[in-house]
Amino acid sequence: MLIPPISSLLRLSDATSSGPSSVLDVRCNNSIIGTPSFGLEDAIFTVCAEIEIQASVPAVYTTFLDFRNYHTWNTFVQDVHPLPGNSIDRIPPPIGTKMVFENVFPPIPDELPGPSVERLSFTERNVDGEGRALVAWVGYESAEHPSVLTALGEGRMRFVSWETFYGIHGLALVVGREWLQERHEQQARDLKGYVEGFGR
Numbered sequence: 314m315l316i317p318p319i320s321s322l323l324r325l326s327d328a329t330s331s332g333p334s335s336v337l338d339v340r341c342n343n344s345i346i347g348t349p350s351f352g353l354e355d356a357i358f359t360v361c362a363e364i365e366i367q368a369s370v371p372a373v374y375t376t377f378l379d380f381r382n383y384h385t386w387n388t389f390v391q392d393v394h395p396l397p398g399n400s401i402d403r404i405p406p407p408i409g410t411k412m413v414f415e416n417v418f419p420p421i422p423d424e425l426p427g428p429s430v431e432r433l434s435f436t437e438r439n440v441d442g443e444g445r446a447l448v449a450w451v452g453y454e455s456a457e458h459p460s461v462l463t464a465l466g467e468g469r470m471r472f473v474s475w476e477t478f479y480g481i482h483g484l485a486l487v488v489g490r491e492w493l494q495e496r497h498e499q500q501a502r503d504l505k506g507y508v509e510g511f512g513r
Contacts, residue, residue: 333440333447336459339473348457348477349449350434357483360494361475362501368508370462370470374438374446376508377460378405380412386507389500390414396430405436405448412450416496429453455482474501 333349341361347353366373376386380393380401392415395401399410406412410433417427434457435449449459460474474497478486486493 337441337445346475348459350457355479357478358490359475359477360497362497363473364501364505366470366472366505366508370446370464373462373508375404386503388503389496391417406433408433455479
């Protein structure tokens with residue numbers, strides 16, 4: 314497996330520190346973006362999707378955290394199962410909830426895993442007191458997938474969702490970066506289509 318030089322990957326960007334407030338203004342810009350749990354330390358690469366949705370922040374927040382119903386709209390994560398001792402019956406589930414995501418990469422590259430184990434790390438419906446929401450989960454303790462939901466007015470909102478990969482795990486997945494990027498973009502389109510289709 315060929316790994317590109319690390320220097321070509323390290324175009325650092327927003328969210329240089331960790332914590333929820335560090336990521337609220339993040340936009341996709343083809344560089345490495347920090348996450349609320351890990352910041353930028355040992356970050357290898359980021360995939361990012363950004364889309365406007367004709368819906369309210371609460372509607373998108375609720376849909377995105379309703380893991381039981383991912384199979385009805387999400388062509389990337391086609392199903393979610395709680396690990397034993399965990400539950401996804403509540404929206405949002407408790408922080409720390411551990412789940413198995415049934416990820417689909419058509420056709421799946423050998424270098425990319427199928428199912429992944431994820432731990433819910435943030436669910437803030439009004440993280441800044443101004444209506445912005447933050448959702449995030451950690452994968453294998455070496456990647457984090459945050460999403461920031463921002464109201465734009467006139468019934469529209471912006472959904473910015475990215476995943477940053479760290480350390481050895483991130484290096485191993487660099488070869489699948491383009492596939493991961495496409496899947497995250499498709500997930501954003503799926504979410505938009507589903508929520509707008511219900512007129513929420």
